[in-house]
Amino acid sequence: MSQVKGELPLGFLRWAAERLCSKRTRELVLLPLLADLQFEHARERRAWARGVARVTGTAAFWQAWLTCGGVEAGRRLIAWGGGAPEERRAAGRLLAWVGLSVCAASALSVSTWFWTAPWSAGVPLGILALALPATLLVALPVGMLFGALLAGAGRGRGLERGELAVSLLAALGMFVLASWVAPTANQALRERTVEALFPGAPPPARGDRELTLGELGAEAVRRRALGRLEEAARLEVEWHKKPAMAASCVALTLCATALGRRVRRAWTRHLLAVLVVSSVFALWSVGEREADAGRLLPMVALWGPVVLVFLGSWWALKSAPERPPAPETA
């Protein structure tokens, strides 16, 4: 007997499978996965084990969706965003500027890391390259903001479809990077660094930032069931951080468009952009500390700044005057 009786867990995922992907992905990949996950969930007797099955199952579902459905969605987004020549030009301009901004932000971030971690001088450069995914977690949202700002400088228009497609693709990439690539690379960096500096020493245990999305969710549910609430809250903060950082790529692109439309002087636009991005990272940092201490819900701490930027930028764009701003004066 292997089919589920009595209850139907993961119903939302089935709803998502039926709407968010092609027939091929649904029938060959997502529905067989869901059937096995439902079976696994129903087989568990203890409530916490069912919770773990639900969370790891949800993570496995989204990973599968991202692997094939995500590629498919990416193709559709590119087709949608690159339809007309003007949209293609806008997307290309944004991509070029985002690429440059991400490189600059990565270089800045890596050099700061070298200054603040003197031990890194003794580690081979090949190993330090493993720090790049973690660096990109900061560089990508910052790069999206400044890239969009520079690409749309002074033209005083709204968000082009091509630009929206680029920002959605960046968010998708950021989600994969934050959820699976960066944690794996972080742990590999820690292990190889310890091996290079202290040969023969045991490899370091995985911390909160070295767990993938599914592992974080499962561990949080397990610790909550064991009554270790503070540890569970810390893991939930890390869990929410990944999609929130991905969503920040879209929010910051929108913010850059709003700044481009509302603020005439280039230096004021850039100053405000620095202010916005610093505020977002400061709010995340404060929120994370408060959520770790159990004084704030992890969801509010991590999603709050993103929602604020999104709503603020939306309002600024909607209430902007119809006429484009005057030519550059700075």
Add this chain to the structure above:
Amino acid sequence: MQSESRLKSAPRLPEKEALILDLLAAAGEAFGLELVEASDGRLKRGTVYVTLGRLVEKGYLSTVQEEPRTGSIGLPRRLYRLTPLGSRAREAWKDLTLKLAWEGAS
């Protein structure tokens, strides 16, 4: 050197696909999650179905839906089996890698 370049131009069976074919050859038939359990961590739950789907499309695997049972409300699970083409592809891949390894060593 010569065998290396020959290996690059030969048709390839990716590692995960070869592993799934091996596991199914040993088990006869299996559900996706059973393959993950049998793989000792080499297959992941989030990606095994993507690879299985690809193998079904290539014609290397066939899939059978479990018979619905009275009272069950969950989705019917899918059993995967090797097709004759899949068995031949697996054997051919093994022969090829063995031959090239032998040529490389000699």
